[in-house]
Amino acid sequence: MSSLERARVLSQAHELYSVATAQGEQLAQVTGRLRFLDELPAVGDWVELTPTDPPLITAIEPRTSCFTRTAPGGGRQILAANIDVAFLVCGLDADFNPNRLDRYLVQARQSGARPVVVLNKTDLRPELPRLRVDVPVAAISALTGDLAALAAHVRPGETAALFGSSGVGKSTIVNRLLSARRQATGIAPGRHVTTSRQLILLPAGWWLLDMPGLRELALDASASAVDEAFTEISADGCRFRDCRHEDEPGCAIRDRVDPARLASYRKLRREQAYAERKDDPAAARAEKERWKKIHKAMRKPG
Ligand SMILES: Nc1nc2c(ncn2[C@@H]2O[C@H](COP(=O)(O)OP(=O)(O)O)[C@@H](O)[C@H]2O)c(=O)[nH]1
Ligand SMILES: [Mg+2]
Ligand SMILES: [Zn+2]
Numbered sequence: 001m002s003s004l005e006r007a008r009v010l011s012q013a014h015e016l017y018s019v020a021t022a023q024g025e026q027l028a029q030v031t032g033r034l035r036f037l038d039e040l041p042a043v044g045d046w047v048e049l050t051p052t053d054p055p056l057i058t059a060i061e062p063r064t065s066c067f068t069r070t071a072p073g074g075g076r077q078i079l080a081a082n083i084d085v086a087f088l089v090c091g092l093d094a095d096f097n098p099n100r101l102d103r104y105l106v107q108a109r110q111s112g113a114r115p116v117v118v119l120n121k122t123d124l125r126p127e128l129p130r131l132r133v134d135v136p137v138a139a140i141s142a143l144t145g146d147l148a149a150l151a152a153h154v155r156p157g158e159t160a161a162l163f164g165s166s167g168v169g170k171s172t173i174v175n176r177l178l179s180a181r182r183q184a185t186g187i188a189p190g191r192h193v194t195t196s197r198q199l200i201l202l203p204a205g206w207w208l209l210d211m212p213g214l215r216e217l218a219l220d221a222s223a224s225a226v227d228e229a230f231t232e233i234s235a236d237g238c239r240f241r242d243c244r245h246e247d248e249p250g251c252a253i254r255d256r257v258d259p260a261r262l263a264s265y266r267k268l269r270r271e272q273a274y275a276e277r278k279d280d281p282a283a284a285r286a287e288k289e290r291w292k293k294i295h296k297a298m299r300k301p302g
Pocket of ligand 3: 238243244245246248250251252253254
């Protein structure tokens with residue numbers, strides 16, 4: 001009797017999952033039970049595989065991190081699971097967009113992955129922009145193959161995902177890392193067809209996922225994920241514990257922090273609150289309650 005196996009989901013098309021096993025890449029389906037429970041695997045999931053023909057995914061291991069989006073028909077879709085490092089890639093040939101970076105940071109904080117800003121194309125422009133956020137930075141050139149600064153942020157066995165707009169160099173980075181000298185790894189990598197969201201096991205022994213642009217997606221994050229991406233704004237005491245530093249009277253933050261960062265923070269908080277209210281009527285009530293408290297505090301003397 002053959003036994004259960006641990007496998008990893010590399011990509012998904014409809015009800016078929018391409019999984020990496022010790023024998024190489026296989027196509028698997030999920031059991032009716034998982035489908036009934038609506039516990040469907042996502043790219044990056046570690047799963048239990050039963051060696052039937054076709055192989056069946058019978059269980060999903062608990063996730064250590066999760067990138068999600070609000071599904072078009074409502075509910076939540078998992079885009080990628082178990083990502084340890086979120087590479088936020090910018091191209092130095094284009095204008096550096098700090099607000100976009102703030103948005104990616106919120107998404108990374110929400111997921112549980114460690115964010116690293118990747119400044120690519122140093123061959124075109126060696127001088128680096130000054131970041132207004134305190135995040136590790138890797139300056140690289142995917143064209144010349146100078147990727148050591150990026151690879152240094154991932155340990156063998158870990159998983160990284162590339163985020164960034166079209167044209168910043170994500171595919172070039174993947175191809176460069178793939179062509180590096182092959183080393184022995186426990187799980188056999190399969191063919192590398194370029195589809196959307198295909199997890200790849202690199203010769204260096206870590207996993208890499210090329211993500212489609214998150215910029216177009218509605219923000220799927222909690223208020224605290226936004227705050228975590230703006231610690232210099234949110235960690236500071238203010239007159240109101242849940243102040244958004246907008247029009248709240250007596251706000252202590254508004255005049256003290258970088259105005260561009262504050263504007264970016266406000267924009268993301270508004271977007272977050274809007275998405276949450278759409279998602280959840282209870283949140284809409286909580287928002288009303290928040291303003292009620294603020295107005296009440298305003299009326300109090302001192
Ligand atoms: N000069 C230069 N060009 C690069 C570099 N990395 C990528 N490119 C070019 O930028 C363009 C977009 O790259 P691509 O990998 O397709 O970006 P993606 O859309 O993020 O996957 C291509 O023409 C690449 O050759 C780099 O480090 N330096
Ligand atoms: Mg690409
Ligand atoms: Zn405030």
